[in-house]
Amino acid sequence: MKIISCMKPVPDPASRLIINETKTWIKDQDLTFVASEADNYALEEALRLKEKHGGEVVVLSMGGEEAARVLRSGLAMGADRAIHLLDAKFKGADEFSAASALAKAIQKDGGADLVLAGVQSDDLGTGMTGTMMAEFLASAHATVVVGVEASGDGKSLKVRRELEGGINETVELGMPAVLTIQFGINQPRYASLKGIMAAKKKEFKVWSAADLGLPAEAVGKAGAMYEVKEIFIPEKKSKVEMLGGTAEEAAAALVEKLRKEAKVL
Amino acid sequence: MIFVVAEHKDARIKPITIELLVFAQRLSRDFGQPITAVVLGSGIGPLVDDLKTKKIDRVMVAEHQDLAEYNPDSYVAVLKSVLEGEKPFVVLIGHTTQGMDFAPRLAASMRHPLIAGCVEYEKQGDRLILSRQIFNAKMNMKTGLRGEPPYFATASPGAFPADEVESGGNAEVVKISAQPAASRRKLVERVEAPKGKADLSSAPIIVSGGRGLKQKENFNLIFDLADAIGGSVGASRPVVDAEWLPREYQVGSSGQTVSPKLYIAVGISGAIQHLVGMQTSRCIVAINKDAEAPIFKIAHYGIVDDLFKVVPALTKILKDLKP
Numbered sequence: 001m002k003i004i005s006c007m008k009p010v011p012d013p014a015s016r017l018i019i020n021e022t023k024t025w026i027k028d029q030d031l032t033f034v035a036s037e038a039d040n041y042a043l044e045e046a047l048r049l050k051e052k053h054g055g056e057v058v059v060l061s062m063g064g065e066e067a068a069r070v071l072r073s074g075l076a077m078g079a080d081r082a083i084h085l086l087d088a089k090f091k092g093a094d095e096f097s098a099a100s101a102l103a104k105a106i107q108k109d110g111g112a113d114l115v116l117a118g119v120q121s122d123d124l125g126t127g128m129t130g131t132m133m134a135e136f137l138a139s140a141h142a143t144v145v146v147g148v149e150a151s152g153d154g155k156s157l158k159v160r161r162e163l164e165g166g167i168n169e170t171v172e173l174g175m176p177a178v179l180t181i182q183f184g185i186n187q188p189r190y191a192s193l194k195g196i197m198a199a200k201k202k203e204f205k206v207w208s209a210a211d212l213g214l215p216a217e218a219v220g221k222a223g224a225m226y227e228v229k230e231i232f233i234p235e236k237k238s239k240v241e242m243l244g245g246t247a248e249e250a251a252a253a254l255v256e257k258l259r260k261e262a263k264v265l
Numbered sequence: 266m267i268f269v270v271a272e273h274k275d276a277r278i279k280p281i282t283i284e285l286l287v288f289a290q291r292l293s294r295d296f297g298q299p300i301t302a303v304v305l306g307s308g309i310g311p312l313v314d315d316l317k318t319k320k321i322d323r324v325m326v327a328e329h330q331d332l333a334e335y336n337p338d339s340y341v342a343v344l345k346s347v348l349e350g351e352k353p354f355v356v357l358i359g360h361t362t363q364g365m366d367f368a369p370r371l372a373a374s375m376r377h378p379l380i381a382g383c384v385e386y387e388k389q390g391d392r393l394i395l396s397r398q399i400f401n402a403k404m405n406m407k408t409g410l411r412g413e414p415p416y417f418a419t420a421s422p423g424a425f426p427a428d429e430v431e432s433g434g435n436a437e438v439v440k441i442s443a444q445p446a447a448s449r450r451k452l453v454e455r456v457e458a459p460k461g462k463a464d465l466s467s468a469p470i471i472v473s474g475g476r477g478l479k480q481k482e483n484f485n486l487i488f489d490l491a492d493a494i495g496g497s498v499g500a501s502r503p504v505v506d507a508e509w510l511p512r513e514y515q516v517g518s519s520g521q522t523v524s525p526k527l528y529i530a531v532g533i534s535g536a537i538q539h540l541v542g543m544q545t546s547r548c549i550v551a552i553n554k555d556a557e558a559p560i561f562k563i564a565h566y567g568i569v570d571d572l573f574k575v576v577p578a579l580t581k582i583l584k585d586l587k588p
Contacts (some may be wrong), residue, residue: 017400026400082331096373124399126381131369141337143366158453162519163362166512170453186504216375225378229394229407240551240567247574254550255564255582262548264470264527265494
């Protein structure tokens with residue numbers, strides 16, 4: 001089974017995010033980038049499927065040096081090879097133009113039985129890109145996946161989707177398929193030292209928009225379906241009452257408020 | 266025309282559909298456009314009767330036995346043929362596990378914009394600017410739509426208050442011939458996760474812990490506080506994902522929805538998925554070291570400090586109060 005696992009570089013969740021001068025994105029020059037958390041769950045699932053059914057796992061990412069770094073972390077976790085979509089023209093992509101470039105790369109690499117992506121990214125967080133890829137690849141798909149089982153002949157899948165209110169549904173779909181993987185489906189492994197060393201010798205392809213046969217107007221910001229008008233920190237509408245002082249003073253004030261004002265104790 | 270794709274279950278409209286109607290009714294006032302609700306399914310007569318009493322103009326009904334269970338391929342095929350004929354201005358869909366399962370495919374196949382997880386909008390001139398949350402609700406983004414309508418939007422649950430919905434309509438009901446697609450995906454079964462001993466639905470006081478607790482062992486602080494205050498224990502999604510606690514403790518859109526008289530959120534930043542599961546609690550307390558955490562927007566009392574200092578102090582005071 002050939003599995004392609006998509007990895008999106010996002011600012012380290014511990015970063016302090018500052019809005020840029022044009023208010024169209026964050027200042028990202030000095031930030032550390034890591035793989036979006038849900039993508040690590042996707043890659044772990046890909047590696048487990050390979051361990052069970054054989055085949056290969058390819059990691060795929062789009063972006064600058066931060067994408068290369070994330071791909072190297074994927075190789076260190078155990079992926080067999082990497083594809084890096086690197087081109088200044090890819091910058092400013094929305095989900096639509098990102099998904100179309102990723103899908104083209106998958107086709108150029110000869111397609112895949114299974115494409116995995118995190119359910120949503122830690123930056124835009126829309127959960128659209130994986131499903132749009134399925135449309136561009138004309139594949140079956142399933143979202144919010146919390147369990148994957150491939151049939152013995154490697155032709156079909158049984159996957160469990162997590163719905164609202166603690167309900168799970170099991171669906172059957174044929175391959176090729178695209179799955180978006182939910183947080184918590186597994187415990188992603190850490191890269192071992194041996195894995196990190198081995199990663200350096202693995203195949204690492206770098207493709208531009210031209211390599212994918214995509215014109216400049218179809219990729220990145222030019223190929224996007226919407227533009228970012230403004231990024232802002234939403235105003236606090238609530239009337240939260242902040243309790244200050246030392247931890248002990250704040251705790252004492254809270255108990256007082258809960259008993260006398262809110263009357264819930 | 267403003268289109269609303271109705272989401273339903275067991276022949277009843279789901280709450281998100283009412284929220285979508287509120288979104289549509291606001292847009293209708295601002296842009297002077299009529300509203301159509303589209304329902305796909307089988308045996309959906311009762312919910313069509315319910316929908317047409319809302320203040321909307323038309324209900325389009327695609328009834329077919331193959332639509333009895335939701336399927337993305339059929340939804341995309343049926344909606345695409347309807348929308349290509351109708352050329353609406355906006356198409357509103359729930360930002361739910363169902364809505365987000367087909368909306369991206371539908372929008373991509375028609376090559377029109379989709380803004381997912383909308384929380385508000387504004388009218389600039391005659392243009393529609395949709396806003397959504399980014400970076401796990403720390404920031405908002407206003408988007409400008411490119412190209413021609415239709416524009417697709419999924420609405421975040423809880424963003425458009427259902428109690429604002431206007432009724433008193435007498436919408437025209439139009440049957441449409443549905444041609445469901447050959448499906449690449451088949452439903453096998455649907456099961457409800459057991460609630461077990463952590464059924465929080467009737468708990469009067471809940472103390473919930475989040476990622477801010479750093480590791481499993483530290484969750485003892487939450488159990489101690491719950492014990493001292495006479496409450497039950499809940500958790501945010503990352504805690505359950507990290508297997509610090511079983512899934513049955515999870516509060517939020519994919520876990521339990523709770524509404525106690527007192528909800529204490531400790532080390533929980535307040536992702537929208539968590540907030541929709543507890544925002545109707547009577548009194549909400551947030552303890553978090555990050556003053557910008559979204560949880561403070563819905564909290565009544567907040568303490569911005571190190572939870573490892575505040576929680577033990579709180580537990581001690583409450584224990585001392587006990588006779």
